[in-house]
Amino acid sequence: MEKDRYERGRSLLMDINANNAEKLVESLKDVAPDMHRYVFEFAYGDIYSRPGLDVKTRELATVAALTAMGHLPQLKSHIDAALNTGWTKEEIVEVIMQMAVYAGFPAALNALSAADEVFKRRQ
């Protein structure tokens, strides 16, 4: 059953953000080899797999929150996931700009730089 959560989460994350899933496992393998398991099991196997909200909507909410909190490495990863689940660049930019209202202009401007970088890498 643990296996189920791990596989369900891993499979969902591979669907929406395969590159970043692999980078996550790789980056943690020396320092905390168990840690990726909680990302797969809890974040994706438990939370993102809940039926009450679709994954596409969840990704936009995550972009908003990571912009507000200033977590830029994770924001870049979730901008990828937002694009992969069907949001357009324009929609992602709109959500980030909107965060100027709630978290201030510096948070929004830093996140727009991160988005610019992701968009250019994917071209």
Add this chain to the structure above:
Amino acid sequence: MEKDRYERGRSLLMDINANNAEKLVESLKDVAPDMHRYVFEFAYGDIYSRPGLDVKTRELATVAALTAMGHLPQLKSHIDAALNTGWTKEEIVEVIMQMAVYAGFPAALNALSAADEVFKRRQ
């Protein structure tokens, strides 16, 4: 033209969150009577009125960000707006629970208490 931004913003906010718009004006009238103008003009007249993303989606992004930042009075107001623009209670709860992944359990639990309060008030 300033008039336009003010009216466009005020009208949009009255549509989605009339009670809280009035409370905002009232709460600021002694201390900073100009401040509500920027909420109407910039937040709603400029940003929420932009065509690239619908207001319903914007409200969910705001619920996510306010949960992550711990701004509970404003979160309650935007839970009202999220319900008013068509999200269900279940969907709002899902977004808040999801924030446990990004901002930690305390932020999510405090926001769930705020949601509980709003849901019970509206019954």
Add this chain to the structure above:
Amino acid sequence: MEKDRYERGRSLLMDINANNAEKLVESLKDVAPDMHRYVFEFAYGDIYSRPGLDVKTRELATVAALTAMGHLPQLKSHIDAALNTGWTKEEIVEVIMQMAVYAGFPAALNALSAADEVFKRRQ
């Protein structure tokens, strides 16, 4: 097996903080009845149950972090847990005072008020 994580976490939390475990379940039952499950399963069944660090040390680390982040309701609960796992009032106060260095005096002073309240309730 999910059962195992839930029971392991619930049992651990009941050992160190029974009152607050019950309050948590109660406070979530209307708004998000699944949420307490993740606290039991992930926070306590997965993380606090890991063998690499004892629960007493984990509680002091949590007091430090919640002081720095300003999450006062959860801080009060973990001050209870820190006392229940063997820390003295003096040691808890020392850790909170130390946070003035890292998070500033307001964060430390707010946390000392929370500690004062918990200590007086328990007398």
Add this chain to the structure above:
Amino acid sequence: MEKDRYERGRSLLMDINANNAEKLVESLKDVAPDMHRYVFEFAYGDIYSRPGLDVKTRELATVAALTAMGHLPQLKSHIDAALNTGWTKEEIVEVIMQMAVYAGFPAALNALSAADEVFKRRQ
């Protein structure tokens, strides 16, 4: 010499914010009777006593920072100190409104409520 820092800080704080100095000592006397000493010695005896910037300017900087960080109890105390050192209500309101740009509207609106409360108490 320690005595000097304590007395210099205490005397400065009594000059600009006597009520709040007494409340601070009182609120800490049971839980952390040494803590007020660091506020007197380090915050006021060391930092606010440095010659490179006058105390009036320091108080406005503190109002800005506490607004941005959302530390409302301490903000109220420093709004008192800002008034006591010669800032007008209008100037204090301007600095708080300006924080909407850097920390978002919720932070600024919460701080305006705090200012409203202080201004009404002092009337």
Add this chain to the structure above:
Amino acid sequence: MEKDRYERGRSLLMDINANNAEKLVESLKDVAPDMHRYVFEFAYGDIYSRPGLDVKTRELATVAALTAMGHLPQLKSHIDAALNTGWTKEEIVEVIMQMAVYAGFPAALNALSAADEVFKRRQ
């Protein structure tokens, strides 16, 4: 009239921080070409142009807040603006050091590194 806000803001920003105004427009031109407009119109055309507080004082408040929030790229830009509006290096360093009291030593030390970099670039 919108034109007025844009021009008033742009002109004020060019006066106090011309280099950074140009960098801002440039950095946003691909990802969010409308965004610099809100910085000019709202931040500078509305807020910094308000008569109740002079621009020099506003810049010091901004340095304090950005130090406390840890927004280092924007802090560097506003250290430039603070110098351009008449503050000395010593006064800016004093305000940043003071933030150790409210936001902790790490925030103040990171901001001092940013200031060191700006001061050396301008020599």
Add this chain to the structure above:
Amino acid sequence: MEKDRYERGRSLLMDINANNAEKLVESLKDVAPDMHRYVFEFAYGDIYSRPGLDVKTRELATVAALTAMGHLPQLKSHIDAALNTGWTKEEIVEVIMQMAVYAGFPAALNALSAADEVFKRRQ
């Protein structure tokens, strides 16, 4: 007597983190030559020297708080200090992983990268 605080703090910091003490003084010498004095006197001479909690325990609390707050340069320095005062790599990793519960996964993942870097440098 001031001399005592400075020497007591400097000596304690040299014992637990000599490299970083020297780097701190060096990094501040141009921009704010007085600032290291407050780190030695207040942070180490006053707080870390208090008898109510041993320095080893204090260092773990600091690792927890800096992870939660996202202050990565200071976190690296205190991971060094935690290792120097007797914590194992495994224990430090456990505390950082635990912060996923309180501050979210991004904060914990960023801190694990910082720990990985420190561990590899020390090999």
